[in-house]
Amino acid sequence: MQQTQPAGTPAGLNAYASDVDQYLTFSLGQEEYGIEILKVQEIKGYSAITPIPNTPPHVKGVMNLRGTVVPVVDLRSKFAMETVEYSKFTVIIVVTIGTKIAGLVVDAVSDVLNIPASDIRPAPDFGSRTDTRFITGMANSGDKLAVLLDVDRLLGDEELSAVASEG
Amino acid sequence: MQIDLSRFRDTFFQESAEHLAEMENGLLRLEREPGDAELLNAIFRAAHSIKGASGTFGFEDVAHFTHGLESLLDRLRGGEIQVTHGLVDLLLRSEDMLRDLLARAAAGTAAPEEMAALVTELHQASGATGKSTPAPAANNPVEPAESKGTAYRVSFRPSTDLFQQGMDPLLILRDVAALGESTTTIDMAQLPPLTGLDPEQCYLAWTIRLVTSKTVEEIRDVFAFVEDNAEIRIEPEVLDLRPTAVAVIETKAAAAPAGTASLRVSTSKVDKLIDLVGELVIAQSMAKAIVEGFTPSRLNQLREAMAETERYTRELQERVMSVRMLPIGQVFSRFPRLVRDVAAQLGKQVRVEMAGEETELDKGVVERMSDPLTHLVRNAIDHGIESPEERRRLGKPEEGLLRLEAYHQGGNVVVAVSDDGRGLDAQRIRQKAVERGLIAESAVLTEEQAHNLIFEPGFSTAETVSDVSGRGVGMDVVKRNVQALNGSVAVRTETGGGTTVSIRLPLTLAILDGLLLKVGAETYILPLVAIVESIRPLPEHVRGVAGKGEVVAVRGEALPLMRLHRLFAIPTAVTDPCRGLTVIMESGGQRAALLVDELLGQQQVVVKSLEAHYRKVQGVLGATILGDGRPALILDAAGLAQAAHGTVNEEAA
Numbered sequence: 001m002q003q004t005q006p007a008g009t010p011a012g013l014n015a016y017a018s019d020v021d022q023y024l025t026f027s028l029g030q031e032e033y034g035i036e037i038l039k040v041q042e043i044k045g046y047s048a049i050t051p052i053p054n055t056p057p058h059v060k061g062v063m064n065l066r067g068t069v070v071p072v073v074d075l076r077s078k079f080a081m082e083t084v085e086y087s088k089f090t091v092i093i094v095v096t097i098g099t100k101i102a103g104l105v106v107d108a109v110s111d112v113l114n115i116p117a118s119d120i121r122p123a124p125d126f127g128s129r130t131d132t133r134f135i136t137g138m139a140n141s142g143d144k145l146a147v148l149l150d151v152d153r154l155l156g157d158e159e160l161s162a163v164a165s166e167g
Numbered sequence: 168m169q170i171d172l173s174r175f176r177d178t179f180f181q182e183s184a185e186h187l188a189e190m191e192n193g194l195l196r197l198e199r200e201p202g203d204a205e206l207l208n209a210i211f212r213a214a215h216s217i218k219g220a221s222g223t224f225g226f227e228d229v230a231h232f233t234h235g236l237e238s239l240l241d242r243l244r245g246g247e248i249q250v251t252h253g254l255v256d257l258l259l260r261s262e263d264m265l266r267d268l269l270a271r272a273a274a275g276t277a278a279p280e281e282m283a284a285l286v287t288e289l290h291q292a293s294g295a296t297g298k299s300t301p302a303p304a305a306n307n308p309v310e311p312a313e314s315k316g317t318a319y320r321v322s323f324r325p326s327t328d329l330f331q332q333g334m335d336p337l338l339i340l341r342d343v344a345a346l347g348e349s350t351t352t353i354d355m356a357q358l359p360p361l362t363g364l365d366p367e368q369c370y371l372a373w374t375i376r377l378v379t380s381k382t383v384e385e386i387r388d389v390f391a392f393v394e395d396n397a398e399i400r401i402e403p404e405v406l407d408l409r410p411t412a413v414a415v416i417e418t419k420a421a422a423a424p425a426g427t428a429s430l431r432v433s434t435s436k437v438d439k440l441i442d443l444v445g446e447l448v449i450a451q452s453m454a455k456a457i458v459e460g461f462t463p464s465r466l467n468q469l470r471e472a473m474a475e476t477e478r479y480t481r482e483l484q485e486r487v488m489s490v491r492m493l494p495i496g497q498v499f500s501r502f503p504r505l506v507r508d509v510a511a512q513l514g515k516q517v518r519v520e521m522a523g524e525e526t527e528l529d530k531g532v533v534e535r536m537s538d539p540l541t542h543l544v545r546n547a548i549d550h551g552i553e554s555p556e557e558r559r560r561l562g563k564p565e566e567g568l569l570r571l572e573a574y575h576q577g578g579n580v581v582v583a584v585s586d587d588g589r590g591l592d593a594q595r596i597r598q599k600a601v602e603r604g605l606i607a608e609s610a611v612l613t614e615e616q617a618h619n620l621i622f623e624p625g626f627s628t629a630e631t632v633s634d635v636s637g638r639g640v641g642m643d644v645v646k647r648n649v650q651a652l653n654g655s656v657a658v659r660t661e662t663g664g665g666t667t668v669s670i671r672l673p674l675t676l677a678i679l680d681g682l683l684l685k686v687g688a689e690t691y692i693l694p695l696v697a698i699v700e701s702i703r704p705l706p707e708h709v710r711g712v713a714g715k716g717e718v719v720a721v722r723g724e725a726l727p728l729m730r731l732h733r734l735f736a737i738p739t740a741v742t743d744p745c746r747g748l749t750v751i752m753e754s755g756g757q758r759a760a761l762l763v764d765e766l767l768g769q770q771q772v773v774v775k776s777l778e779a780h781y782r783k784v785q786g787v788l789g790a791t792i793l794g795d796g797r798p799a800l801i802l803d804a805a806g807l808a809q810a811a812h813g814t815v816n817e818e819a820a
Contacts, residue, residue, distance in 0.1 A: 069792070
């Protein structure tokens with residue numbers, strides 16, 4: 001199963017007003033998260049993942065995306081949540097970070113939201129012990145509060161570009 | 168109206184590079200066969216093509232310089248001047264200058280100061296008083312000296328029944344505009360008032376001011392179809408090109424950063440690809456038709472159709488790979504010049520022989536072979552071939568022979584550089600290696616082992632460190648470069664008879680022969696080139712070395728044992744080396760044993776980069792996609808072998 005998420009925005013949504021951004025929201029356990037929809041390349045069902053040695057535990061391995069070998073990151077594991085068995089409902093969101101592509105394993109995809117910038121509240125201060133650099137803010141998603149993530153910061157720095165200690 | 172020439176610029180530079188290579192080749196041969204008229208013609212044609220095209224693109228320095236070069240070549244061609252060694256030298260230097268000028272034109276920088284001096288030298292050599300004789304018009308209609316174009320006034324007055332002839336003046340005007348830079352003015356004097364206008368009549372006339380490098384004949388050709396129905400006049404105009412020059416310089420600056428790599432593929436290769444894709448589509452639709460009305464009785468048909476599809480797919484894969492294949496001759500072609508220069512510098516006489524230039528290799532391999540081969544060629548001349556006096560004393564011809572050849576051997580390509588010089592001196596190499604601390608004084612070496620010492624880092628037997636080679640970085644760099652391409656190097660030598668260094672390379676970087684192996688639930692691929700053998704050791708051959716991990720004794724040699732399941736943290740049931748399989752691999756002269764569960768077989772795999780979307784992972788060369796669609800990792804034998812020798816301690820944990 002594989003559906004492609006249009007990268008553009010449908011007409012009539014006042015999409016070009018610069019203060020409204022579209023977010024794809026997904027769930028991890030009881031929590032909702034959102035990522036900028038322009039970063040999303042596609043959403044696909046779970047496919048076989050080949051583990052890579054000597055990598056952080058949340059990098060589950062690589063998958064075959066139509067002939068391209070793409071790394072897969074488990075967000076539950078990344079956020080130190082309890083991990084669950086992958087099932088047929090497990091979804092991989094394929095995102096682009098610059099020229100690179102990566103898959104994010106999430107529990108389920110929820111919705112596409114139009115969020116005006118004015119509705120985004122800054123992330124609360126969790127204290128210095130928690131790494132919140134990749135959280136851009138919080139916004140209402142239905143009756144829940146979605147945590148908005150910056151994909152570039154989430155994956156960009158450490159996972160994808162860091163070179164192994166002995167290159 | 169300015170037509171956009173910039174998109175042809177890349178082609179121009181590419182073609183110019185080819186013409187230059189042709190010139191160089193010709194010049195080097197000319198030195199040996201000064202009387203060859205055909206050779207001179209070829210050199211002249213190459214220079215002329217560069218001159219013509221550079222004029223069109225507004226690279227005036229190039230055009231100006233090539234003009235001077237061309238004049239000299241023309242006088243050589245006419246037999247007015249004789250070919251001498253000094254003259255060939257001058258021509259070669261001019262060719263270098265031309266290459267530099269082209270590079271500068273591409274980058275949009277000005278010509279170097281030395282250009283003027285070299286032009287004067289060319290003029291002096293051609294004995295010209297500043298004005299050169301133009302080339303005979305017979306085969307080369309030469310443009311006026313500046314060659315950047317001539318202005319013409321073209322007047323085009325069609326008869327009124329032009330439309331009835333099925334002619335469209337607009338098309339003709341476009342064609343004219345395509346010849347160069349043009350300004351078109353329309354003459355509507357004949358246009359009647361609207362009431363008296365017959366829409367099927369042509370009342371208009373045009374005057375075009377055209378700046379082009381084309382000849383009057385070529386301009387006239389555009390009007391060939393309307394000649395009978397129109398009054399056409401083409402007259403040269405007084406030249407004022409300043410605006411053109413400015414315009415072209417602007418494009419130059421804008422297009423300069425575009426230095427993308429491109430590939431020229433022969434049309435026949437592309438045609439074959441298209442044919443093959445057609446076949447594949449047919450085979451696929453046949454298979455589809457069978458599946459749609461499928462009954463078990465048609466299973467055999469389906470099998471056949473699948474086999475057909477598979478065959479075409481494989482052929483397609485091969486052909487697509489061949490698109491990236493380039494003849495090794497592209498690298499070889501620069502060596503005659505290099506040899507000439509290096510030999511002259513060292514006071515030696517060397518003749519170059521080449522064979523198998525047409526042998527094709529992957530573009531990436533060909534490009535990365537040029538440095539190692541340059542090292543080998545320089546080495547051969549510097550260390551291998553003796554001075555003319557010494558050769559005479561030894562009863563050899565004064566002129567040394569350097570041979571470059573390439574040929575296929577069992578799925579690999581072998582590129583060999585050989586000389587007929589003094590050969591390697593095992594004794595001297597040994598002595599040097601002891602001095603450098605590479606081997607112990609007491610070490611017992613076979614001749615072959617001694618010869619292979621030249622590939623050790625920091626080894627150079629040259630008595631004096633010369634400009635040409637002998638800086639101690641040479642053969643080890645060659646070896647490393649070749650190994651980075653999954654290839655290997657071997658040396659064969661005969662004292663007093665010469666040395667041959669052969670480089671064995673895979674046909675392409677993208678496909679690799681691998682051994683599929685299994686550890687736990689995972690499949691890995693080990694490049695076949697790295698595998699020596701695989702064994703199942705007896706319990707007494709596996710030893711723990713205190714604090715140093717494990718070793719396995721193979722015919723008396725103790726090799727570090729690496730357990731892949733431990734290294735990669737893969738759960739598996741097979742942890743006893745005597746129950747699994749131990750693959751002995753060798754890379755970079757280091758051997759190591761790798762414990763795996765079992766071997767699945769040999770397969771060609773397409774190498775995909777992990778770095779493209781992830782990063783480099785230690786011990787992993789890349790990934791591939793297996794038949795079932797799952798990715799599998801390709802092991803980096805060199806990295807693993809190094810790790811085994813360097814960090815045995817950690818693995819023992």
